[in-house]
Amino acid sequence: MADKVLMKGNEAIAEAAITAGCRFYFGYPITPQTEIAAYMAKRMPKIGGTFLQAESEIAAINMVYGVASAGKRVMTSSSSPGISLKGEGISYMAGSDLPGLIVNVQRGGPGLGGIQPSQSDYFQATRGGGHGDYHLIVLAPASVQEMADLTIKGFELADKYRMMTMILADGTMGQMMEPVSLDFDIKPEPEKPWATTGTQMKRPHNIINSLSLVPEELEQQNFRRYEKYAEIEKNEVMYEEYMMDDAQIAIAAFGIAARVSKNAVNEARSKGIKAGMIRPITLWPFPKEPFMKAAEHVKQFISVELSMGQMIEDVQLAEQCRRPVTLCKRAGGMIPSPEMVLAAIEEAAENGGAL
16 A cells, blocks of 8 residues: 555645646635645645746736747646636636646635635536536535546546646635645646647647637537537446435535535434435536436435525436435535534435435
C-alpha cells in the first residue's frame, strides 16, 4: 500500500496538478481556495514551472487561454465571485476548444457573501457559466483523496476532449485535512497537433480563435461541439451508489453534503428505514441512468444541498418526474447536519415514502 500524507484538500489539488504535468498556474487569492495559490507559489519555481499571481481573475483566465493555446497543461483556481469574473474567458476558451483545469472552491453567495462552504454555484458550473452554447466537464469530489484523484482525471479529460474541466468543490473540502495517497497512475499526455507551437516550416499555421463571423460556419462548429458533448455523456459519467439495491427513499447529494447524507442513511437503516444514496461525481454530464433506474423502485427522492435548490432540477429531469423529489437544504455557508437529513428521511417514511 502506498504511503499517505496528511494534506488539506486545496493542497492535494495543487500537488496532484503538478504530478499530472501542470507547470503553469495563474490565479488570484480569495478565501477559501488561497492555499492552492500559496502551494503553487512555493512548488512551481522549484520544478521549473511558472506561478503568476495575476492582477485580477480576468487577467488570470486569459493567461490560461494563452498557455492552453500552446498545448501545455495549465490551471487556475478561485472561489465563487472570482469564477464569475473568469466567466467571459472560460466562454472564449470553450469557443476555441481549449483544454485546461479550473478549480472552484465554493463559498456562500450571491455577491461577496461569506467565506463559508456552499454549493450554490451548481447552476453556473453545469450550465456553462459564461455566454453561448457550451459545457464544462464538472467533477465533484467528496474527500481529500478525490480532490487529488479528480484533478488528475480533470486534466486527462480536458486533453481527451479538448475542452475545459472544472473541479467543483466547497470550502469544507478545500480546508479539511485527510490522509492522501499521491501515488497516481499518470497517462501520457496526448499529441496536440492543433497547438500554436511554431511551424518550423513543416506545417500550416495553427490559429486559436473563438471568433466566427459566418453564421453558417459558427452553427456547424456548435453542432460539432455538441456531438462531442454527446460522446462525453455516453462515456464519462461517474457516480456512486450507496445501499440503493432495496432503497425506498433515495438521497441525492454531492461533495460535503454526500458525506453528511451517508451518515444519515446509515442511521436510517439502523431504524429499519430503507434509505440509500446516489452521489453524482460528474455533475456534468449528470448521471441520469441511476436515477431513472432508482425511480422504478424508490418512493421518494430527497436532494440534499448547500443551496436554495439547484441540483434538484437535474434529479427531477433525470427521473422524469415519476417520483416526488423534496429538498433538504442549508444556504449561505451553512451545512446540513446528519440529524437534519435523517429527519427528512423519517418524514418521507412517515408520509409513505418507504415500505
